[in-house]
Amino acid sequence: MAATPPIAELTDRARDIFRRVVDGYLEHGVPVGSKTLAQAGLNLSPASIRNVLAQLESLGLLAAPHTSAGRMPTEAGLRLFVDGMMQAHEPSADERAQIEARAGVHGPVEEALAATTAALSGLSACAGLVMVPKREAVLRSIGFMPLGQGQALAVLVAEDGAVENRVVALPIGLPHGALVEAGNYLTATMGGLTLAEARARVERELAAGRGELDAAARALVERGLAVWSEDGARRPVLIVRGQGRLLDDADAADLERVRGLLDDLEGKQEVAALLDSARAGDATRIFIGAENKLFALSGSSVIAKPFRGQDGRVVGVVGVIGPTRLNYARVVPMVDFTAATLARLMG
Template sequence: MTKPVIDQTLQSLDIRSRDIFRLIVDTYLREGEPLGSRNLSRMLPHSLSPATVRNVMSDLEHLGLVYAPHISAGRLPTQRGLRLFIDAFMEIGDLSDDERRVIDAQVKASASGATLEQMLTEASQMLSGLSRGAGLVLANKSDAALKHIEFIQLEPTKALAVMVSQNGDVENRVVDLPAGVTTSQLHEASNYLNAHIRGRTLVEAKLEIARLREETKAALDTLSQDLVEKGLAVWAGTESDLPARLIVRGRANLLENVTAQADIEMLRHLFEDLETKDGLMQLLDLAEEGSGVRIFIGSENRLFSLSGSSLVVAPFRDKDARVVGALGVIGPTRLNYARIVPMVDYTAQLISRMLR
């Protein structure tokens, strides 16, 4: 919902309508249940009859902010209503000192002697535990600075390419060897690569080797030169193909209190979405578009639109202030946004500091 639309909608709501709307949304976020006119009239700070409350609820429904799940039921907020509530009414809380200490301790403890993968896994687990949703972390592997690449011959036409990042991650890939490659040529190619890639990302290393192509031809024989190019190509394809790691913890939290078949079906869609790599880089793009936390409700995020889930996500950055990943919490639309937003924001800032 854009700001002009929000402003226009707010102008159409008087104080009485705003109070009733807030109570409907607050009750939904707290209990997940529709709020009826009789109960609502008792909760209002000013006296209104149930009939008057029903008229206001009807006006809110006409504006597309609430709906009745079935005849004679109370009202629940629509996706549009939740967006209005978050953008115009919600008061973002702050983390308590205890919550900050828990996050600091867990992230810093996991970073001590651990790989980046392990640290991010712990962050995902921690967000899940604190939010009672699923903790999600997405990191672009291509942005890790490289430390070392080595070729180990497995058979005459196969070798294991071992890549070590400066953050401690190790990856192995099997590469095809040109006919006639010797052990000394494998060492020669490894040494040449390591002389030029250390401290660079995969993308930067690939560009550097391409820039030095003429120098490479002079320094290496044809087979060794071919190995140098294969050693990067096995990881660094086109930018859209760069591998990313997705870490999700706490899926079981999403199953709590789910009984309706429709909700189970929505969760099935969500779990399927989390299993596929298609479109995951959208999360990095979405997070990068804003400087801080972003909230996506239901179909606002195409990646999880079928499941109708909400996503609270924030980017984390490397020492050069580049966005290299995103972390957040995914769950039903009745997430405790006011509590989760500062939690996600603080964790993303902490991870960014750890990567500097």
């Protein structure tokens, strides 16, 4: 396939007609015909307009889905429009207020991230996405609850109120008192530390014989530390909100594509990898259709923007996913503003 020509290679007439076709398609979702363009004040005959449309089609910027239909932008045409012709519309004061209000939700930071992503989804009519590294929680307490059949539930409570559970295999013949003793010891030793810091401290104390535990409680402490460290503590947290909006906006002919997109969103590891590719640099990344293999079949676009913490390092990526027929001029600045809001939240 030939490379997409730069916008400067198009004549003024071709640029004007191309922009009108893209604007009309993005607004109404149907191909734009020469008759519609002739009625839009172009001061050109339908024959002249058809000639320009044919040239734009030969360049791979427009396509005619049916013989008698008008033209719609190809993915290459959308890329040219987004990169060279789009005039961004900043979020309104009300839109900014909605995003900032949801980012101010009290409680664990993941709840604020989820609420902000839901607000972005509602305002953009897309599915909202946010990905952040698994944050190392500062611990408040750890306790053990018996489950029976040689298992216990290790319950970790963080300073921000977040609670996580893990199932721990119990040593044979472990007395109930050892569960209490191990939990009290870990809470006293680990409180106010991250899991990595607490693990290092406990291991030092046990190695030096300073941990005043009997053998059974000591074995439980070691197993508890192991199970808290072994699973996906370093995997990123991916939050997706508003998938249903993709179905709401789809017509009957588009439902199969949207179902494919929803299936793609279930594969969160692949989506996380896509968002992770947007971490480099500060610019907003726009993936259109087949430009990304993950969403090639569902014909979807992703707009993503990294956000930074107080130390200047990238701490996450926020964005939206929807059909290629997005209002890019409105949604791109909205994603930018949400990224700036989350940067303040994570700072």
